[in-house]
Amino acid sequence: DAGVTQSPTHLIKTRGQHVTLRCSPISGHKSVSWYQQVLGQGPQFIFQYYEKEERGRGNFPDRFSARQFPNYSSELNVNALLLGDSALYLCASSLGRGGTAKNIQYFGAGTRLSVL
Amino acid sequence: AQTVTQSQPEMSVQEAETVTLSCTYDTSESDYYLFWYKQPPSRQMILVIRQEAYKQQNATENRFSVNFQKAAKSFSLKISDSQLGDAAMYFCAYRSAGNNDMRFGAGTRLTVKP
Numbered sequence: 001d002a003g004v005t006q007s008p009t010h011l012i013k014t015r016g017q018h019v020t021l022r023c024s025p026i027s028g029h030k031s032v033s034w035y036q037q038v039l040g041q042g043p044q045f046i047f048q049y050y051e052k053e054e055r056g057r058g059n060f061p062d063r064f065s066a067r068q069f070p071n072y073s074s075e076l077n078v079n080a081l082l083l084g085d086s087a088l089y090l091c092a093s094s095l096g097r098g099g100t101a102k103n104i105q106y107f108g109a110g111t112r113l114s115v116l
Numbered sequence: 117a118q119t120v121t122q123s124q125p126e127m128s129v130q131e132a133e134t135v136t137l138s139c140t141y142d143t144s145e146s147d148y149y150l151f152w153y154k155q156p157p158s159r160q161m162i163l164v165i166r167q168e169a170y171k172q173q174n175a176t177e178n179r180f181s182v183n184f185q186k187a188a189k190s191f192s193l194k195i196s197d198s199q200l201g202d203a204a205m206y207f208c209a210y211r212s213a214g215n216n217d218m219r220f221g222a223g224t225r226l227t228v229k230p
Contacts, residue, residue: 003160033216042120042207042220043161056217088159097216105218107153107161 002027004093004108012114013081021076021111025093031055032074033105034066037088049074050097078113086115118143120210122221129198130229136183137193137224139208147213150184150191155223156204164206167191169213195226203228 005024013019025032031050035043048056049068068074072093078085089112092105119142129135141150152164167175167184174182179199183192195202208221 031216033218035218040222042209042222043218045217045219048216050216056215058217090161092161094216103216104163104166105216106163109158109160112159 004091004106006089006091006108006111008111009109010112010114012116014116015081015083017081017115018077018079019081019113021078021089021091021113023074023076023091023093023108025072025074025091026106029093029095029106030072031094031097031103032068032072033092033094034074034076035090035092036060037090037110039087043090046076048097055097081115083115086113088112118145118148118210118212118219120208120219120221122208122224124224125222126225126227128227128229129195131198131200133198134194134196135198135226137195137206137208137226139191139193139221141189141191141208141210141219143189143210143212145212149211149213150182151209151211151218152180152182152191152193153207153209153220154202154204155207161207165193198228200228200230202226 033048034046037043045058047066063079088110090110150167153161205223209218211218
């Protein structure tokens with residue numbers, strides 16, 4: 001079975017532009033979470049979506065938004081890009097919403113975003 | 117808010133030897149989960165081992181084991197018989213029982229010397 005897939009693998013944008021990152025979860029997984037990993041740091045939680053609804057949000061500005069589609073794939077959108085948005089964006093999928101030890105998050109290889 | 121601290125930015129171990137990576141966390145919750153993830157240069161985070169806070173027994177997965185000290189809020193990872201393929205960034209992570217967002221430490225870069 002395919003794991004979590006993310007696209008594109010990397011991209012370069014300029015300040016002020018908009019970007020859309022995509023994630024396909026493992027088959028059967030209904031929850032998708034997004035994380036931002038700045039170079040030299042651990043991932044930081046951005047969003048969780050479960051059954052197409054936002055179930056959690058980290059401390060990120062409104063320029064960050066996301067959605068989940070009926071097939072449980074997800075998009076992360078970032079508007080008005082800043083230099084500080086340069087990071088590795090990781091997507092993780094899990095079976096359920098949370099709350100049990102079995103609800104393990106499986107990560108994709110990420111999208112490397114560079115903002116110039 | 118829960119925080120996770122990894123005080124060792126870098127660690128080095130000789131192949132076939134044992135190494136321990138440290139992690140401490142801060143929380144007021146009683147029910148939570150702890151994880152160690154490995155991130156090789158390929159960037160994909162791979163789950164190494166997990167521990168449920170309500171279980172006193174330390175988790176083990178083959179060459180990987182943890183020392184979970186709930187009162188001290190400590191969660192260290194021991195890698196036995198280190199292999200070259202163990203070289204990677206290792207992240208300690210905390211997750212509340214009630215939700216799905218994980219809090220990660222800053223990571224420890226492990227180098228394995230042949």
